[in-house]
Amino acid sequence: SQQGEEDPQALSIQEGENATMNCSYKTSINNLQWYRQNSGRGLVHLILIRSNEREKHSGRLRVTLDTSKKSSSLLITASRAADTASYFCATDAGLAGGTSYGKLTFGQGTILTVHP
Amino acid sequence: GAGVSQSPRYKVAKRGQDVALRCDPISGHVSLFWYQQALGQGPEFLTYFQNEAQLDKSGLPSDRFFAERPEGSVSTLKIQRTQQEDSAVYLCASSPRSRSYEQYFGPGTRLTVT
Numbered sequence: 260s261q262q263g264e265e266d267p268q269a270l271s272i273q274e275g276e277n278a279t280m281n282c283s284y285k286t287s288i289n290n291l292q293w294y295r296q297n298s299g300r301g302l303v304h305l306i307l308i309r310s311n312e313r314e315k316h317s318g319r320l321r322v323t324l325d326t327s328k329k330s331s332s333l334l335i336t337a338s339r340a341a342d343t344a345s346y347f348c349a350t351d352a353g354l355a356g357g358t359s360y361g362k363l364t365f366g367q368g369t370i371l372t373v374h375p
Numbered sequence: 376g377a378g379v380s381q382s383p384r385y386k387v388a389k390r391g392q393d394v395a396l397r398c399d400p401i402s403g404h405v406s407l408f409w410y411q412q413a414l415g416q417g418p419e420f421l422t423y424f425q426n427e428a429q430l431d432k433s434g435l436p437s438d439r440f441f442a443e444r445p446e447g448s449v450s451t452l453k454i455q456r457t458q459q460e461d462s463a464v465y466l467c468a469s470s471p472r473s474r475s476y477e478q479y480f481g482p483g484t485r486l487t488v489t
Binding site: 292294300301302303304307347349358359360361362363364365366367368 | 379406408410416417420430431466468473476477478479480481482
């Protein structure tokens with residue numbers, strides 16, 4: 260079953276605008292990851308944020324994590340048409356004792372469309 | 376370098392047929408995962424291998440689903456007596472370590488059961 264909710268389900272913006280996607284989850288986590296999926300292609304890893312981190316940057320991506328609210332957000336700045344894709348958050352709940360082998364539980368995704 | 380490859384990319388099966396889906400992970404990757412992605416949904420975990428050992432098969436939906444990775448590299452997901460609800464994209468992912476890390480996904484096999 261899906262771990263949680265992502266919103267919005269769909270987002271349509273113009274090139275150059277920022278896009279923000281949110282993810283909520285239900286259980287405590289080891290880390291949270293964001294993936295992108297283009298039509299007809301596999302999932303591509305974007306960024307991983309650990310449970311003891313609050314914010315992380317990678318290029319035009321900024322991810323925040325609030326473990327008290329069990330939520331995360333992904334911000335894409337200065338969006339491009341090539342950013343058009345589905346974006347998924349995925350949580351790793353870990354195993355007893357704090358270890359993990361990486362089993363991921365995905366959200367339902369946000370479909371982002373960036374118009375040129 | 377080569378990424379994760381999966382074959383076939385598309386498979387149409389008649390209800391009741393058996394199918395076998397292949398995954399070639401990135402060379403040397405210890406961890407291998409299978410996920411099932413229904414249309415419009417996020418992937419759902421099926422099973423996990425660490426080298427040749429299947430350590431977690433909690434996501435397999437029924438005993439018609441079977442996965443193996445006999446030599447710790449190539450993996451096969453087999454579905455027996457396919458049903459229409461098995462129609463989905465089956466994704467394979469590999470990871471270089473046996474602990475949580477980013478996963479490298481293949482392009483998937485789209486299975487359609489008619």
